[in-house]
Amino acid sequence: MTISRLTIHELHELLVKKEISAVELTREHLDRIQKLDGDVKAYITVTDQLALEQAKAVDAKISAGESIGTLAGIPMAVKDNLCTKGINTTCASKMLDGFQPQYSATVVHKLQAENAILLGKANMDEFAMGSTTENSAFFATKNPWNADCVPGGSSGGSAAAVAADLAVYSLGSDTGGSIRQPASFCGIVGLKPTYGAVSRFGLIAFASSLDQIGPLAKDVTDTALILNAITGYDKQDSTSAKYDYPDYTKALTGDVKGLRIGLPKEYLGEGIDPEVEAQVRAAAAKLEELGAVVEECSLPYTRYAMPAYYLIAPAEASSNLGRYDGVRYGLRVQAKDVVDMFCDTRKQGFGAEVKRRIMLGTYALSSGYYDAYYLKALKVRNLIKQDYDQAFAKYDCLIAPTAPTTALHKGQNQDPLALYKGDICTIPSNLAGIPALSLPYGLDKNQMPIGVQLLGKAFAEPTLLQVAYALEQNTTLTRLKPNQGKGL
Amino acid sequence: MISKEVVEKVAKLSRLNLDEAEIALYAEQLSQILDTMEGLQQIDTDGVVPLAHVLPIENVFREDDVGQCFRQEEVLANAPEQSDGMFQVPKIV
Numbered sequence: 001m002t003i004s005r006l007t008i009h010e011l012h013e014l015l016v017k018k019e020i021s022a023v024e025l026t027r028e029h030l031d032r033i034q035k036l037d038g039d040v041k042a043y044i045t046v047t048d049q050l051a052l053e054q055a056k057a058v059d060a061k062i063s064a065g066e067s068i069g070t071l072a073g074i075p076m077a078v079k080d081n082l083c084t085k086g087i088n089t090t091c092a093s094k095m096l097d098g099f100q101p102q103y104s105a106t107v108v109h110k111l112q113a114e115n116a117i118l119l120g121k122a123n124m125d126e127f128a129m130g131s132t133t134e135n136s137a138f139f140a141t142k143n144p145w146n147a148d149c150v151p152g153g154s155s156g157g158s159a160a161a162v163a164a165d166l167a168v169y170s171l172g173s174d175t176g177g178s179i180r181q182p183a184s185f186c187g188i189v190g191l192k193p194t195y196g197a198v199s200r201f202g203l204i205a206f207a208s209s210l211d212q213i214g215p216l217a218k219d220v221t222d223t224a225l226i227l228n229a230i231t232g233y234d235k236q237d238s239t240s241a242k243y244d245y246p247d248y249t250k251a252l253t254g255d256v257k258g259l260r261i262g263l264p265k266e267y268l269g270e271g272i273d274p275e276v277e278a279q280v281r282a283a284a285a286k287l288e289e290l291g292a293v294v295e296e297c298s299l300p301y302t303r304y305a306m307p308a309y310y311l312i313a314p315a316e317a318s319s320n321l322g323r324y325d326g327v328r329y330g331l332r333v334q335a336k337d338v339v340d341m342f343c344d345t346r347k348q349g350f351g352a353e354v355k356r357r358i359m360l361g362t363y364a365l366s367s368g369y370y371d372a373y374y375l376k377a378l379k380v381r382n383l384i385k386q387d388y389d390q391a392f393a394k395y396d397c398l399i400a401p402t403a404p405t406t407a408l409h410k411g412q413n414q415d416p417l418a419l420y421k422g423d424i425c426t427i428p429s430n431l432a433g434i435p436a437l438s439l440p441y442g443l444d445k446n447q448m449p450i451g452v453q454l455l456g457k458a459f460a461e462p463t464l465l466q467v468a469y470a471l472e473q474n475t476t477l478t479r480l481k482p483n484q485g486k487g488l
Numbered sequence: 489m490i491s492k493e494v495v496e497k498v499a500k501l502s503r504l505n506l507d508e509a510e511i512a513l514y515a516e517q518l519s520q521i522l523d524t525m526e527g528l529q530q531i532d533t534d535g536v537v538p539l540a541h542v543l544p545i546e547n548v549f550r551e552d553d554v555g556q557c558f559r560q561e562e563v564l565a566n567a568p569e570q571s572d573g574m575f576q577v578p579k580i581v
Contacts (some may be wrong), residue, residue, distance in 0.1 A: 102562045196543050307525040329566035338580045343505035362502045376528050378538035433542030
């Protein structure tokens with residue numbers, strides 16, 4: 001039995017039955033990281049000592065006959081833009097190389113309270129800006145399915161770690177698709193929750209009105225279990241939503257009879273790889289077969305989401321990243337006066353994509369351009385949200401591609417605009433704040449995973465999990481594993 | 489079209505020191521990116537409320553109680569330079 005391949009719920013059973021110990025499970029993952037991560041490069045930091053200490057504490061509880069929660073003793077990774085007290089938190093940037101936060105993110109506290117085992121911090125595009133993880137200032141992460149391909153991004157390390165069984169699950173963040181697109185490229189489940197459902201306290205900010213933390217997992221049940229642990233109101237996040245958060249596992253019924261599912265035409269056709277479109281249609285047909293009602297629908301403002309997003313997100317980023325000035329933490333480049341110190345620190349500390357977005361955002365917010373660009377984009381954002389409001393008056397859920405293509409080849413992603421266009425299927429839901437889940441659904445002709453995206457209205461995570469679970473239970477297309485013959 | 493002069497101005501506003509090659513590159517790339525944004529101008533947004541935030545947000549009040557706070561050395565733990573319990577920076581005036 002290869003224990004590293006198992007899910008949270010499968011491993012929980014084994015821990016409770018004392019068929020494995022948390023230390024054994026943690027050692028297995030640390031051994032795999034040691035053996036394979038030199039190649040995959042999913043981790044920036046591995047917290048092996050801490051992981052083993054946490055595992056011993058869980059084993060002590062089990063030996064003492066205490067009951068343990070489902071996440072207890074399960075090894076996981078978190079993206080390196082989530083603050084972990086006393087543990088390097090770099091955002092994959094030279095700006096924060098060696099930075100050790102004085103506090104942990106709320107989600108990290110919540111997982112620690114569940115006795116989760118932290119294996120380490122996952123690689124990402126610098127400050128979460130990118131969709132290939134090639135923008136990491138330290139190294140690129142490989143796609144476990146094909147070393148010549150990118151894992152997607154920006155949560156590429158989080159996705160590759162789970163796909164290569166170097167963690168049972170992970171947390172990522174999603175500002176314009178940064179959980180869902182890498183989940184799609186790596187053949188795992190990824191969920192961006194409703195804006196406000198998961199506290200952003202301790203998530204290093206990129207675009208605050210769009211950022212959400214969410215799970216990357218091996219199956220739908222695990223996704224629900226992680227969501228149970230991380231959602232909830234947090235007074236330390238002023239945008240946290242007060243809501244009666246449900247037990248998400250209750251949504252895993254396998255029944256979709258009578259559910260109304262929309263297939264938005266703007267997410268299909270031109271610009272979408274025909275193999276990807278075929279799988280989305282196949283998933284829709286499967287749901288119809290299972291008793292759901294599927295209809296084509298229209299979200300006419302979808303094509304304006306990309307330009308609106310690439311004004312709003314950089315505008316917010318240009319403001320959020322103003323804090324990196326070499327004064328209180330992070331890199332400082334010495335200069336003769338304080339303004340030169342700011343400018344030289346930011347020149348050396350930020351990579352090309354981060355600078356590009358700071359410039360774009362500063363331009364969009366600058367005097368004379370604010371109304372034409374930033375304000376216009378915010379109005380279009382409202383129209384995009386209204387599109388969804390109208391669709392969800394009629395449908396319980398929408399089904400679409402997660403990304404226009406399967407994983408991109410590495411080293412061929414130099415044109416920023418071409419990459420921005422790759423986000424067309426994921427960014428509209430960030431602009432509207434609604435939840436969206438990427439589910440693996442078969443492989444393309446190159447044996448690379450295809451992701452199908454499910455979208456729901458605010459707080460409709462149970463509906464997304466219900467639909468995804470029905471597909472998972474009724475096909476073999478959702479549980480995909482990279483070719484183990486390649487050393488993984 | 490974004491000129492090099494505009495790029496230089498925006499870089500200054502952004503507190504970014506750019507070299508000549510970067511200025512030329514960003515002038516070209518920002519022009520291309522902003523060209524694709526022009527499509528937004530075709531949309532009639534008269535009467536549409538700008539949506540800065542998706543949730544109905546209310547001001548959050550709390551009692552003015554002293555909570556947990558960091559000790560001085562914790563606050564300064566990541567400081568590139570410090571002096572007498574303060575962050576130290578190069579001479580300003």
